[in-house]
Amino acid sequence: MLDARFVRDNTDAVRKVMSDRNASWDVEEFIAADEKRRAIIGTVEALQATRNEASRAIGILMKDGKRDEAEAAKGEVRQINEQVAELDETLAQLEAQVRDLLMTAPNIPDSSVPIGAGEDDNVEVRRWGTPRQFDFEAKAHWDLGPEMGIIDFERGVKLTKSRFVVLGRDGARLNRALINFMLDTHGSRGYTEWAVPAMANSETLTGTGQLPKFEEDLFKTSEGLYLIPTAEVQLTNLHRDEVLEGAELPLHYVGYTPCFREEAGSAGRDTRGMIRVHQFDKVEMVKFARPEESFDELEGMVVDAENILQLLGLPYRIIVLCTGDMGFGAAKTYDLEVWLPSYDNFKEISSCSNCVDFQSRRAAIKYRDPETFKGSRLVHTLNGSGLAVGRCLVAVLENYQQADGSVIIPEVLRPYMGGQELISPLA
RNA sequence: GGAGAGUUGGCCGAGUUGGUUGAAGGCGCUCGCCUGCUAAGCGAGUAAGGGGUUUAGAACCCCUUCGAGGGUUCGAAUCCCUCACUCUCCGCCA
Numbered sequence: 001m002l003d004a005r006f007v008r009d010n011t012d013a014v015r016k017v018m019s020d021r022n023a024s025w026d027v028e029e030f031i032a033a034d035e036k037r038r039a040i041i042g043t044v045e046a047l048q049a050t051r052n053e054a055s056r057a058i059g060i061l062m063k064d065g066k067r068d069e070a071e072a073a074k075g076e077v078r079q080i081n082e083q084v085a086e087l088d089e090t091l092a093q094l095e096a097q098v099r100d101l102l103m104t105a106p107n108i109p110d111s112s113v114p115i116g117a118g119e120d121d122n123v124e125v126r127r128w129g130t131p132r133q134f135d136f137e138a139k140a141h142w143d144l145g146p147e148m149g150i151i152d153f154e155r156g157v158k159l160t161k162s163r164f165v166v167l168g169r170d171g172a173r174l175n176r177a178l179i180n181f182m183l184d185t186h187g188s189r190g191y192t193e194w195a196v197p198a199m200a201n202s203e204t205l206t207g208t209g210q211l212p213k214f215e216e217d218l219f220k221t222s223e224g225l226y227l228i229p230t231a232e233v234q235l236t237n238l239h240r241d242e243v244l245e246g247a248e249l250p251l252h253y254v255g256y257t258p259c260f261r262e263e264a265g266s267a268g269r270d271t272r273g274m275i276r277v278h279q280f281d282k283v284e285m286v287k288f289a290r291p292e293e294s295f296d297e298l299e300g301m302v303v304d305a306e307n308i309l310q311l312l313g314l315p316y317r318i319i320v321l322c323t324g325d326m327g328f329g330a331a332k333t334y335d336l337e338v339w340l341p342s343y344d345n346f347k348e349i350s351s352c353s354n355c356v357d358f359q360s361r362r363a364a365i366k367y368r369d370p371e372t373f374k375g376s377r378l379v380h381t382l383n384g385s386g387l388a389v390g391r392c393l394v395a396v397l398e399n400y401q402q403a404d405g406s407v408i409i410p411e412v413l414r415p416y417m418g419g420q421e422l423i424s425p426l427a
Numbered sequence: 428g429g430a431g432a433g434u435u436g437g438c439c440g441a442g443u444u445g446g447u448u449g450a451a452g453g454c455g456c457u458c459g460c461c462u463g464c465u466a467a468g469c470g471a472g473u474a475a476g477g478g479g480u481u482u483a484g485a486a487c488c489c490c491u492u493c494g495a496g497g498g499u500u501c502g503a504a505u506c507c508c509u510c511a512c513u514c515u516c517c518g519c520c521a
């Protein structure tokens with residue numbers, strides 16, 4: 001959520017930002033509604049002030065036993081209340097309008113973000129590793145997995161529906177090994193681990209920005225709860241409506257959860273394999289930081305995500321998303337893209353964003369630091385995948401496959417698989 | 428799922444015959460004093476959100492908020508209704 005006062009005072013800047021972002025957000029409508037709203041608040045509060053005073057006077061009259069005078073004053077107050085009730089109705093409408101507008105406005109990109117229309121304008125920052133040259137015909141995971149008996153697309157459909165997958169045998173173990181490896185690695189670098197519910201209520205989803213605008217992307221239960229699309233939602237909302245101590249910042253959190261996405265509107269994209277499915281596993285990093293340090297923390301978070309890929313020996317590149325391609329709540333986003341032979345290209349495996357105060361304003365996450373300022377201020381929140389487990393599994397299979405149909409297990413994962421070095425093809 | 432008790436400021440905790448109670452007291456925290464340092468002690472301050480004024484990184488004024496929402500009333504933390512959550516007992520169950 002944007003700061004209403006900021007929008008009010010920087011209409012031109014906001015207008016430009018919205019166009020940079022390809023967002024159709026009506027600045028004029030907001031300004032008009034907000035102005036009306038504030039005017040009504042003024043009159044309502046003036047009326048309330050006189051009413052409060054009159055009420056107090058009645059109390060004194062009653063105490064003094066001046067019944068008649070008190071009764072006369074009551075009528076006057078009743079009239080004021082009628083006026084207030086009437087104004088309150090229009091005020092409620094205006095407040096709803098202003099809130100809805102504010103809730104659907106995307107975040108303002110940081111000045112360092114490249115301006116661009118879409119994904120073609122994203123800028124590559126750096127690369128690591130060299131994509132392997134295969135001296136045999138490399139297989140895509142959607143062929144390799146079923147042949148090895150470790151990915152079962154058909155039974156995923158049978159059990160649930162399309163875009164759900166089953167992992168079997170060493171595929172299931174590899175998945176679990178990846179999760180534990182990622183959690184342990186981040187844990188050893190100072191991230192506190194959490195295990196959180198896979199379902200969340202609407203306040204939680206509103207706090208991180210999925211609601212109200214993106215409800216169609218979420219699975220909803222009959223009780224009005226939602227399946228989480230990412231652990232970011234839960235890890236960030238851990239501190240909703242809390243005031244953190246400045247001395248304990250920055251906080252570095254990590255958690256593993258399954259993630260659920262409707263993928264409404266992505267029909268036809270990445271339909272083969274398990275790149276885009278309704279349920280996938282992900283290890284997520286979340287940080288709470290002071291405003292002045294949040295962009296440094298973002299760089300650090302990218303390094304922590306990279307570290308996983310480097311330890312796994314998977315080639316990747318890093319890009320900065322341009323204004324037109326950034327997510328709703330982000331002020332700046334780096335994507336990590338891993339090399340996938342089946343795509344003959346890099347594919348997103350992590351997205352690390354600094355949301356600055358966009359989420360903390362919605363979720364009321366603040367911090368105090370008496371040495372530096374009075375009262376409390378909004379913290380900055382950051383989140384990043386560390387990493388998407390399913391896509392990582394795919395990357396391992398495809399990049400480490402051998403001519404005989406087996407797959408070498410990266411060394412760092414072997415301790416998590418009982419020392420096993422190889423996933424063998426089905427006999 | 429059934430019965431009962433509860434939900435007050437950063438924390439603990441008073442306040443239920445409705446009326447200067449946004450709320451006693453304590454802890455914590457901030458500033459000052461005192462002591463050779465620390466501790467103890469003394470004094471002062473210390474909620475959030477919103478609107479407005481101004482010599483505007485600060486100050487002042489007003490409104491709202493005592494789990495949430497609604498109702499009664501001139502006036503509600505205090506009375507009534509609905510919901511959520513917590514605790515205790517019972518039932519059920521990984």
